[in-house]
Amino acid sequence: MFRLRSTMLSRLLSPSSAFPVFSIQRFLSAEAPLITPKPSFAVEDYLVTTCGLTRAQALKASAKLSHLKSPANPDAVLAFLDGVGFSSADVAALVAKDPHFLCASVERTLAPVVFRLTSHGLSHAEIARFVSLGLSIFRSRSAVSNLPYYLSLLGSTENLVLFLKRSSSLLGSSLEKVVKPNVAFLRECGLGDCDISKLCLSSPWLFKMNPERVQAMVERTQELGAHRGSVMFRHVLKAVAFLGEEKITAKMEYLKNTFRWSDAEVGTAVSALPAMLARSKDMLRRRSEFLISEVGLEPAYIARRPALLTYSLEGRQRPRFYAVKFLKENGLLKRDPSYYAIVKVTEKVFMERYIFPHKEAAPHLAEDYATACRGEVPARLMFA
Known part of the structure; x- marks a missing residue:
């Protein structure tokens, strides 16, 4: 039957x-x-x-x-x-x-x-x-009626499936009063269909907010230095939407004090790396102490290269800093590379440039560097 x-x-x-x-x-x-x-x-x-x-x-x-x-x-x-x-x-x-x-x-x-x-x-x-x-929305004819719109907005079935897994509740929001006005406004801000699709997947709550709140968030995003149409606009807006006004203000003040940045410098850093707004205070403090107090970098140098805050301190930055400092102290480097140039390269490139060429002059360097990457800095790499 x-x-x-x-x-x-x-x-x-x-x-x-x-x-x-x-x-x-x-x-x-x-x-x-x-x-x-x-x-x-x-x-x-x-x-x-x-x-x-x-x-x-x-x-x-x-x-x-x-x-x-x-x-x-x-x-x-x-x-x-x-x-x-x-x-x-x-x-x-x-x-x-x-x-x-x-x-x-x-x-x-x-x-x-x-x-x-x-x-x-x-x-x-x-x-x-x-x-x-297994979502209850498929027992709701009103919610399902919005599905074709989201399929068009997200651009593919794969994206729609991912969207439903993360934020199916958005299907219940009013398209005409909330979602469509927000999408139209974001397009006015210079976001293309691809950008809006990515934003909808990563920050779906933004689309069901009151349109006036979204406009206020855009204004705050521009105050942080990410202007409409810029490459970083979507990323900064995402951070603003996720954290909220009070947390953003508090974190900006913390960044200024911790890295000794001016208003302009903190704006430069955040607009280039909005993810730092979501980093813990302890993580930011430890990187500030290492980069400014130990490495000796100027605050402005860090502000222009905020990616330095994303690299592992123990597994990447500290071992490389000590290994290159050892080479400098022993006169084994012909040129003095910048700190950012040392940190940003892949592990393979770093080994080929700074470790392998010195096997004879510094036979223990490879072993000491490997030990430092495990979190234990050998005495041979330490200098007063």
Whole structure:
């Protein structure tokens, strides 16, 4: 019976089908009398034998389905899923994630949802992939009605799947009053479709904010030195949206004091590396102490090269600094490289430039450098 029902459903739900939604309803109504409820319906056994769940999964899921007294509706849902193209493994994964899916009405919810999505050009395979995420939104016709817009906004099915995994709640936001005005405003700020897609994936909460708040965040972003249309505008806006006004102000003040930066210098650094706003105070303090007090770098030098704050202190910066300082102290370098030039190169390049050429003159350097990379600086690399 499932195979007959699923075959019929597959034809009815096909984008090329001439049957409207009410034909699906008639079909389901006509079929309903064929399903005879068992006198005693064991939900847990049904989940194992019919849905393919493990006994442990079924035990957990059955607690949410204790109200079911008959397999009639679950049977209809399973036949529907089979008609859409779900495999047995897909069904088991979906029911384990969302047991209540078995309680959804095929004629009032699931069939109209699939019909709407296929009318927007989505294939059954794509729809099955979305439904398999186990999100309750696919039992809400109003939320699903927004899905085609997000598919267009994000540019690909892959991005839409990623978006749904991270922030499916955004589908419930008003497109006309909130999301579309925010998208239009961001386009006015110079963001292209690709930038907006990336921002929507990384910072979806930004799009469901009151448009006035988004405009205020853009103003704050520009105050930090990232102007509309600049390469860093999207990244700084993301940081502002994530942290909020008070935290941004406090962190900017901390950066100024810790690195001895002027207002202009902290703006330069943050606009080039907005991620530093999310770094811990302890991490920033330790890098300041090392770069300014130990290496001897000027604050302005660091502000123009904020990437220095992203490199590992123990596993990269400190070992390389001591190794190159050893070479300088022993007159083994013909040129004096800048600190940034030493730190930014890959490990392979660093070894080829500063370690391997000195095997004979400094036979212990390679071993000492390797030890320093493990967090223990040998005495031979230490200088007063």
